[in-house]
Amino acid sequence: MERVHNFNAGPAVLPEEVLLEAQADLFNYKGLGLSVMEMSHRSKEYQEIIDETNAAVKRILGIGEDFEVLFLQGGASLQFLMVPMNFAFDSKEANYINTGQWATKALKEAKKIGKKVHVAATSEDRNFSYIPKTWTLSDNPSYLHITNNNTIFGTEWKIDPATPADVPLIADMSSNFMSKPIEMDKYDLIYAGAQKNVGPSGTVVVIIRKSLLEQSITNLPTMLDYKIHAKNGSMYNTPATFTIYMIGLVMKWIEGYGGLAKIEQSNIAKAKYIYDAIDHSDGFYKGTVDIEDRSLMNITFRLPSEELEEQLIKEAKKAGMIGLKGHRDVGGCRASTYNALPLKAAHDLAEFMKLFSQKNG
Ligand SMILES: *Cc1c(COP(=O)(O)O)cnc(C)c1O
Secondary structure: OOOOEEOOOOOOOOOHHHHHHHHHHHOOHHHOOOOHHHOOOOOHHHHHHHHHHHHHHHHHHOOOOOEEEEEEOOHHHHHHHHHHHHHOOOOOEEEEEEOOHHHHHHHHHHHHOOOOEEEEEEOHHHOOOOOOOOOOOOOOEEEEEEEOEEOOOOEEOOOOOOOOOOOOEEEEOOOOOOOOOOOHHHOOEEEEEHHHHOOOOOOEEEEEEHHHHOOOOOOOOHHHOHHHHHHOOOOOOOOOHHHHHHHHHHHHHHHHHOOHHHHHHHHHHHHHHHHHHHHOOOOOOEEOOOHHHEOOOEEEEEOOOHHHHHHHHHHHHHOOEEOOEOOOOOOOEEEEOOOOOOHHHHHHHHHHHHHHHHHHO
16 A cells, blocks of 8 residues: 655654654564563663664764663643753743744643743744744853754744853754754753654653753752653663663664754755745745745744645645644644655655646635
């Protein structure tokens, strides 16, 4: 059976090679007579899987001993809480740049546990259609939190922002993690739900600079304390063993592809097909965000009417292209073009969009 072109925003497309490898391993992993799902997380064999996944993440990002890589549960949404719990000191203000719904949720979580929050910049005035270019930190910031790619609104930070040396930069990279090289020296904590770009759902990858971790707030509830998870190698409790194994396969795939610079080239080529179809449609399609801030991962656009939007989504599905409906809170259309989306899928969607606008424009 043919596979569809999958433009889902998350859970999302995985590399075919990864799925086939997992399929081959599923029944009897490397001749051990059981699947990865059935292994003890305390076994030597599983320890090798998680160690190799951890090492591959570090190799790909070019980071070493000064960072911890953790595989936790509760998704990026639990990180909205864990970040302020661990790093928002009561004597300081937690700084946030608000670029959309996920960023709003992140800062609300800090407020909910009674932390002082300062919004250093926001793009809410134009419905989150751009990335702020300037921001003002409070006097005594505990950290600055940004959302690197705004999955729902379709904007992305193109330049990793810098903070003063004593202000940690914390980023939600759920939807663009490993989509391009990252300037890791600027970041102190990164988190990313696996289900957008690096695996199935069930795990959030957290990368923390050890010097930040050492300063974290003490006496936290066990499962919400990064130090406990770091000390136990992400195995304080049973981790999402199969998801972590799948992330390991995706890491192997990224390395086989040639690393993040190569991945980025491919992502640029894919996004270009679709943005060109939008820009060359005589206004039939309208991008919803400022051109300079357009995301490489989530391409959002509108058609002249909601009826046409529905029709496009329906006809695309018939043509084997799924996942084009915009987020339920913003409407319109959205094509997510994560790492694993083949170039041909983006090409085919662009051609489909051209024909659709000619027929209906
Ligand atoms: C999907 C997403 C989240 C939420 O992730 P969960 O794993 O469902 O908690 C948070 N932030 C961003 C940027 C996302 O794209």
